[in-house]
Amino acid sequence: MKLLQAGLWLAVIASALIQVLAVQWHRDLLQEWQQADRKRQTLQQEYSRLVLEKSTLTAHGRIDAEARKRLDMKDPDHTQVFQE
Amino acid sequence: MNAEKDMTEEHGIRRWRFALVLVSFAMLLGVITARLVMLHTVEQSFLFEQGEKRTVRTEAQYASRGVITDRYGQPLAVSTPVTNLWINPRQVTDFPGLAQVATDLGLSPGALVREVETAARQGRAFMYLKRQADPALAAKVLAHGVTGVNADDDFRRFYPAAEVAAHTVGIVNIDGKGQEGIELAFDEYLHGQDGSRQVVKDLHGNVIKQLGVDSVVQAGKDLQLTLDLRLQYLAYRELKAAVQTHQAKSGSAVMLDAKTGEVLAMVSQPSYNPNNRANLNPANMRNRALTDLMEPGSTMKPFTVSAALESGRYTPDTKLDTSPGYIRVRQKTIRDHRNYGVLDLTGVITKSSNVGATKIAHDLGAESMWEYLTRAGFGQSTMTGFPGEAVGQLPYPEEMNDLRLATVSYGYGLAVTPLQLAEAYTSFVDGCRKPASLLLNQEGQDCVPVMSAETAHEMLNMLETVVGLQGTGRRAAVEGYRVGGKTGTAHKVGRSGYEDDEYTAVFAGLAPLTDPDLVLVVVIDEPQGKEYYGGEVAAPVFSRIMGQALRLRQVIPDKPVENQILHLAGGGR
Numbered sequence: 001m002k003l004l005q006a007g008l009w010l011a012v013i014a015s016a017l018i019q020v021l022a023v024q025w026h027r028d029l030l031q032e033w034q035q036a037d038r039k040r041q042t043l044q045q046e047y048s049r050l051v052l053e054k055s056t057l058t059a060h061g062r063i064d065a066e067a068r069k070r071l072d073m074k075d076p077d078h079t080q081v082f083q084e
Numbered sequence: 085m086n087a088e089k090d091m092t093e094e095h096g097i098r099r100w101r102f103a104l105v106l107v108s109f110a111m112l113l114g115v116i117t118a119r120l121v122m123l124h125t126v127e128q129s130f131l132f133e134q135g136e137k138r139t140v141r142t143e144a145q146y147a148s149r150g151v152i153t154d155r156y157g158q159p160l161a162v163s164t165p166v167t168n169l170w171i172n173p174r175q176v177t178d179f180p181g182l183a184q185v186a187t188d189l190g191l192s193p194g195a196l197v198r199e200v201e202t203a204a205r206q207g208r209a210f211m212y213l214k215r216q217a218d219p220a221l222a223a224k225v226l227a228h229g230v231t232g233v234n235a236d237d238d239f240r241r242f243y244p245a246a247e248v249a250a251h252t253v254g255i256v257n258i259d260g261k262g263q264e265g266i267e268l269a270f271d272e273y274l275h276g277q278d279g280s281r282q283v284v285k286d287l288h289g290n291v292i293k294q295l296g297v298d299s300v301v302q303a304g305k306d307l308q309l310t311l312d313l314r315l316q317y318l319a320y321r322e323l324k325a326a327v328q329t330h331q332a333k334s335g336s337a338v339m340l341d342a343k344t345g346e347v348l349a350m351v352s353q354p355s356y357n358p359n360n361r362a363n364l365n366p367a368n369m370r371n372r373a374l375t376d377l378m379e380p381g382s383t384m385k386p387f388t389v390s391a392a393l394e395s396g397r398y399t400p401d402t403k404l405d406t407s408p409g410y411i412r413v414r415q416k417t418i419r420d421h422r423n424y425g426v427l428d429l430t431g432v433i434t435k436s437s438n439v440g441a442t443k444i445a446h447d448l449g450a451e452s453m454w455e456y457l458t459r460a461g462f463g464q465s466t467m468t469g470f471p472g473e474a475v476g477q478l479p480y481p482e483e484m485n486d487l488r489l490a491t492v493s494y495g496y497g498l499a500v501t502p503l504q505l506a507e508a509y510t511s512f513v514d515g516c517r518k519p520a521s522l523l524l525n526q527e528g529q530d531c532v533p534v535m536s537a538e539t540a541h542e543m544l545n546m547l548e549t550v551v552g553l554q555g556t557g558r559r560a561a562v563e564g565y566r567v568g569g570k571t572g573t574a575h576k577v578g579r580s581g582y583e584d585d586e587y588t589a590v591f592a593g594l595a596p597l598t599d600p601d602l603v604l605v606v607v608i609d610e611p612q613g614k615e616y617y618g619g620e621v622a623a624p625v626f627s628r629i630m631g632q633a634l635r636l637r638q639v640i641p642d643k644p645v646e647n648q649i650l651h652l653a654g655g656g657r
Contacts, residue, residue: 027292034291041165041237044148045219048164048242055159055244060317075635 139284140295147276148239149260150304152253152267154313155346155524160253161267163239163260167222169213173203175232185225185233189214215258216240241267245313247355248320251371252311252347252522254471255358264369266309266522268471276304308524310346315339318632319349323606326625327353330611336372337607337629338506342600345510345518345531347468349633350374350503375472377499378607381572381618382436382556383592384495386543387508389429391456392444393539400430400542406439414487418442418494434549436556436571438494445493450484453492459534460508461517462498467529468522476500495572506605509592512547512568513600515540544568544597551593560591560623562631564641569593569626571618576610586610591622595630598642604630 056062067073123131152161169189176182182200183193203211213233217225222235241256243249254265262271279301284293319337327335332353339349352372356364370376392398409423424435432440445453457463463478477499479488491497500508503520511517516531535543547568550557557571572590575582592605606622606629615621 030291030294042219045165048162051159051162052164052242052244058158059244060314061321 140282141285142298143281143283143291144236145279145281145301146238146260147278147301148303149241149256150274150276150306152274152307152309154249154309154311154316155348156312157308158245158313160243160245160249160309160311160313162242162244164242165219166216166238166240167219168215168236168238169217169222169225170234170236171200171203171211171213172209172232172234173200173211174207174209176200176204176230177232178230181228181230182233184228185213185230188221188225188228189217243358245316246359247357248351249311249313249316250355250358251352251369251373252309252350253358255361255364255369258361265371265471266307269469270307274304274307277302310341310348310522310524311350312348314636315349315633316351318636319629320351320355322625322628322632323351323353324355326606326608326621330608330613330615330621332608332612332621333610334372334376335606335608336376336502337625338373338502338605339629339633340506340510340518340520340603342510342513342594342603343518345507345520346524347503347520347522348602349629371470371472372607372609373502374466374468374470375474375501376609377474377477377501378588378590378609379496379498379574379577380500380505380592381495381574381588381590382438383505383570383572383590383605383618384493384498385433385436385441386512386547386570387457387460387462388441388444388453388493389433389546390512390535390539390543391448391453392429393542394456394535395448395452397447398429398444400546401428403428404432404440404443406432406437406443409439411439411442411490413442413490414485416487418490430546430549433546433570434552434555436550441493442490445489446486450481450489453489454478454481454484456534457492457498459517459532460511461504461519461532462500462508464504466501466503466507466520468503468520470522474499474501476504495574502605502607505590505592506603509594509603509605511535512540512543512594513603544594544600547593548597556617556619557591557593557623559619560593560626560630562595562627562634564643565595565631565634565639566597566643567593567595567627567630568597569623571623573616573618587616589616589618589621591618591626593626593630595634596639596642601637601639602630602633604633 149163151159151163153159179197182197186193186196200211216238225233226235239260241260243253245253252265254267255263256267257263260275262268262274267274277299279297279299281297282295283291284295286292319339323335323337335353337349337351338347340346341348350371350373352370354368356368393400403426405426406420407423407425410417410419418438420437420439424431424437427435427437427440431437457478463476465475466473479492479497484492488497507517507520511534515533515535515537517534518531519529547570548566549555550570551561551567557569560569561567570592572592574588574590575584576586576588578586587610589608589611590606594600594603604626606625608621608625611621
């Protein structure tokens with residue numbers, strides 16, 4: 001009987017300690033998750049910024065103008081197109 | 085007894101005083117115990133709730149809105165994370181700090197401080213400082229550490245293609261809700277689901293405990309349209325140039341994939357910049373290719389003529405006498421441009437003869453005309469699910485007397501949207517009308533048989549003559565490709581019937597005719613100046629858009645080189 005009582009007491013104390021540890025663990029994980037989430041957000045910001053930048057730079061109108069002005073390209077004449 | 089008396093006597097304290105102290109302490113203990121019991125039982129739930137209220141915060145998490153892209157994944161609408169800055173005026177005590185915040189945000193420090201003070205007096209606990217601020221700017225503002233200045237995450241919508249695709253893609257309001265176009269039609273799909281969770285935060289605003297999740301954030305789904313941004317760009321550029329040159333009131337162009345009915349480009353003028361919400365004008369936000377009804381004018385005639393071919397009583401060479409260039413129907417005179425004399429069926433299309441079309445329609449009868457045009461999609465909805473999409477009008481056979489029937493045969497007395505006209509023209513590819521679609525990989529509706537493949541083939545040859553040297557649509561020709569189409573010039577309806585000097589110029593056509601790839605309809609509304617015919621105003625736009633589009637899509641030229649030499653010898657532009 002005495003032994004059982006002591007055992008129960010030990011179990012109670014152990015579970016109390018584990019509870020404290022679990023709470024701490026939860027907090028750590030939450031912290032970690034929060035940091036990851038913040039990182040995700042900055043990455044998403046960066047991504048959408050890059051997507052916008054890319055689409056601005058590759059806009060058809062811009063490519064067309066650049067090809068004509070900078071690269072001195074032009075639409076091929078009808079006679080310059082190879083046809084079978 | 086003696087001993088007790090001795091003890092009390094010894095300390096010089098009377099026994100009743102001892103008892104009094106004991107009793108009063110016991111009573112105090114009793115009061116405390118009672119209070120404890122009260123707090124732990126009766127008031128427990130109330131207190132617990134109040135405690136939670138002071139520490140637990142319900143935090144909303146906004147779902148990021150799905151991306152809208154064109155058929156090749158080019159972004160048309162993208163959400164990027166931003167920060168909403170807000171103030172709790174009642175918590176603000178650091179007014180010099182607030183002034184610094186105002187300077188960072190480009191606001192007047194004095195005005196902001198006054199405003200916050202007024203709000204605090206009124207007991208307000210919420211006030212927007214700046215909505216949708218750049219995250220970097222928000223971080224700078226928060227670094228001042230002014231109590232009462234808070235930040236929430238939010239999303240802002242950017243439209244990389246801006247005014248080029250604005251009408252089709254649409255726009256969201258500042259709360260991220262769809263207002264127009266695809267953004268409105270598929271709002272729920274794009275929006276996803278906002279989440280909310282209950283958390284305990286420490287002094288620095290870090291979450292230290294997550295108590296529960298009410299709903300999980302679900303990011304909005306992406307949407308892929310059938311548009312090809314490259315074609316959209318060039319269609320927009322050419323349409324805009326034409327509308328400006330002719331000082332037209334408005335204009336629109338629709339390009340469909342001739343084989344599938346997918347909308348490759350759909351542009352309207354005037355347009356607007358969806359990235360700048362400051363000056364939005366509802367009139368400019370209409371997607372005219374889908375919402376505006378117009379009378380198709382002569383672009384209807386190919387359907388009258390193909391109905392004739394389908395009846396089996398006509399061939400492309402059947403002769404019709406259109407002299408003397410006019411015909412009287414119920415007190416009204418229907419006129420041709422001039423007296424074309426005897427024309428074959430092809431000639432009716434080439435010369436765009438109203439008299440010829442009228443004679444054919446009268447011969448076929450209202451019932452069969454109606455039935456044929458309905459199959460071609462007239463008088464119905466194009467069913468793309470676009471908000472504000474107009475439903476075409478076509479009079480029922482009972483409503484069509486001889487005059488009405490005659491007018492319908494050359495494109496008056498019925499109404500279509502430009503998209504509807506383009507969809508109807510897809511029937512000339514192989515005899516089958518392909519319902520227009522705006523979403524890629526959408527469960528396609530089956531095509532609707534309108535005419536036989538042979539009739540469609542004959543029609544393509546007839547439509548080619550319109551662009552030939554004898555036709556009304558010469559200026560729609562594209563170098564290197566066989567192009568076919570039909571011009572149309574419709575008087576606009578004003579207060580007192582048809583206006584004499586207000587027109588809608590239309591050109592509808594296909595290319596390349598050997599194996600049609602694209603269908604394009606160009607509509608220019610109320611061109612000012614000397615040129616107003618479809619062949620003068622809309623056909624050149626058609627030619628420019630079509631020529632560049634075919635090249636972009638790497639369609640092999642199908643016009644033999646001999647024609648080029650003939651053309652140079654004959655015309656010499």
